[in-house]
Amino acid sequence: MSASMSLSSRLTTTVAKELVVAVSGLALTGFVCMHLAGNLLILIGPEAFNAYAEKMQEFGPLLWVARAGLLAVFLAHVGTAISLARANRAARKSRYDQHNYVGRRSPATRLMLLTGLMVLMFAIFHVLDFSVFGHREGPRSIVEGMNGGASLGLWGVVYSSFGNPLRALFYIAAVSCVGLHLSHALSSVLVTLGVLFDKGTDRAELIAKAIGAAVALGFASLPAYVLVRTYLIGVAG
Amino acid sequence: MAGKTINLKIKVWRQAGPESKGEFETYDAKNISVDASFLEMLDVVNNQLERHDKEPVAFDHDCREGICGMCGAVVNGVAHGPQTATTLCQLHMRKFKDGDTITIEPWRAKGFPIVKDLVVDRSAFDRIIQAGGFVSVRTGQAPDAHAIPVPKKAADEAMDAAACIGCGACVAACPNASASLFTAAKITQLAKLPQGHPERKTRVIAMVQQMDKEGFGSCSKHYECEAACPKEIKVSNITNMNREYMKAMLSPDV
Known part of the structure; x- marks a missing residue:
């Protein structure tokens, strides 16, 4: 046997790399769900959401530890997935003249790399937009005709941002990518982790699609809420 | 007529x-x-x-x-x-x-170089099987056929995996030209049976490493392999390969 059984060689095969993508992906899914739960407070009102945002700040240095951890998981997920995708591309150098897919792979499966890259670019923009340049007492926190022109904190920043239909649509497109990505990932991950066998596949795929749709709709409800309130009901509402 | x-x-x-x-x-x-x-x-x-x-x-x-x-x-x-x-x-x-x-x-994959027209070199599959190594057996007199009990479910799953004829359609159909279904079937066939247990952990590591070395892609769960397989080998085998791999990956006795 020419194989090397050292731990380092065991941890660098494609199967091991898939495990890295799967486990980091699950952790990121956990983050996305918590992020969604927090964001839904926007629907309740400025007090609830701003109180939640302030509470997060109270963690102080721990918040930076959590951020660093999240970044590390994110980089591991993206880096490993890209390394696998490159190897997969290299595995077929000459292309078929015709290649018809006859299995049951969904568009979400086909678009994994694309939706993943879209989410990556969106995540960078999003952090810059709402954390770095979205100062919670700055001019963006003031919503015209609301609160007598006084700052509405982070809630105001979000509200005034989504008042711009282009921004709102961009955000909806981005969270749709997140949902589409999850709708494949959450059943695929069960195969990688060695738990999903033939019998449960249909149900797992259905649940994955449901979660993907729920996450996308949950996030999309925020810009939708602002747009409806701004253009249909009127600001004062 | x-x-x-x-x-x-x-x-x-x-x-x-x-x-x-x-x-x-x-x-x-x-x-x-x-x-x-x-x-x-x-x-x-x-x-x-x-x-x-x-x-x-x-x-x-x-x-x-x-x-x-x-x-x-x-x-x-x-x-x-x-x-x-x-x-x-x-x-x-x-x-x-x-x-x-x-x-x-022809099948198009880096792991299956074209020899001529529609003929491809599939010896990569032979090397993956070789990497799996041997199965320890008792030498001497042939044991009685019923000496080693095999549960019916395990026997069925091993038999289904063993239906793989190594044609390479899974690689050809896979968008990643991955040999996961083939490799998984060969791993499962032995892992399910008691006779395959002594070398179970080293086998899965060695076969996966050889699969990578041959230049095949990895599994992104498109399930095109399953649709193309003339012997209806199931993706469940890949789930099983991943499970075997996880057990062996961190095991101290490999």
Whole structure:
């Protein structure tokens, strides 16, 4: 046997790399769900959401530890997935003249790399937009005709941002990518982790699609809420 | 008795050798009996080509009864052609219509270099099996057949995995040219049985490493392999391979 059984060689095969993508992906899914739960407070009102945002700040240095951890998981997920995708591309150098897919792979499966890259670019923009340049007492926190022109904190920043239909649509497109990505990932991950066998596949795929749709709709409800309130009901509402 | 015949055009990949640049050539396939197999249709075309002093189309075949795993080509974009759970030799021309143009290509994968025309070198699969190594057995007198109890479920799963004939359709159909289904079937076949247990952990590591070394891609769960497999090998085998791998990956006794 020419194989090397050292731990380092065991941890660098494609199967091991898939495990890295799967486990980091699950952790990121956990983050996305918590992020969604927090964001839904926007629907309740400025007090609830701003109180939640302030509470997060109270963690102080721990918040930076959590951020660093999240970044590390994110980089591991993206880096490993890209390394696998490159190897997969290299595995077929000459292309078929015709290649018809006859299995049951969904568009979400086909678009994994694309939706993943879209989410990556969106995540960078999003952090810059709402954390770095979205100062919670700055001019963006003031919503015209609301609160007598006084700052509405982070809630105001979000509200005034989504008042711009282009921004709102961009955000909806981005969270749709997140949902589409999850709708494949959450059943695929069960195969990688060695738990999903033939019998449960249909149900797992259905649940994955449901979660993907729920996450996308949950996030999309925020810009939708602002747009409806701004253009249909009127600001004062 | 003259049966029904059809006239076709075939657009087939011609490549003189491993290093040559290949290209498609189109030939007429006239008066093909609908009862002929796909390979017999190619035989008829090759006879015509030989009559005109042209090089016949090289393709792999052996048993022509769907059990040896030698034949295979991508027909109209589908590995082994349009009929599910069927090797190319068992595909019959009644599946095509008069006047059709059929595109025929070899398996395309870095791990399966083209030898000539539709013939690819699948010795990578042999090396993956070799990497799995041996199975420890008691030497001396043959043991009684019932000496080692095997649960029915395990026996069935091992048998289903062992149905793999190593034709390579899974690699051909996979968008990543991954050999995961093949490798997983071979791993599962032995891991499910008590006879395969002593070397279970080293086997899965070594076979996965060899699969990577041969230049195959990884599994992104498109499940195209399962759809293309003439022996209906299930993706469950890949789940099982991953489970075996996880157990072995961090195990101190590997």
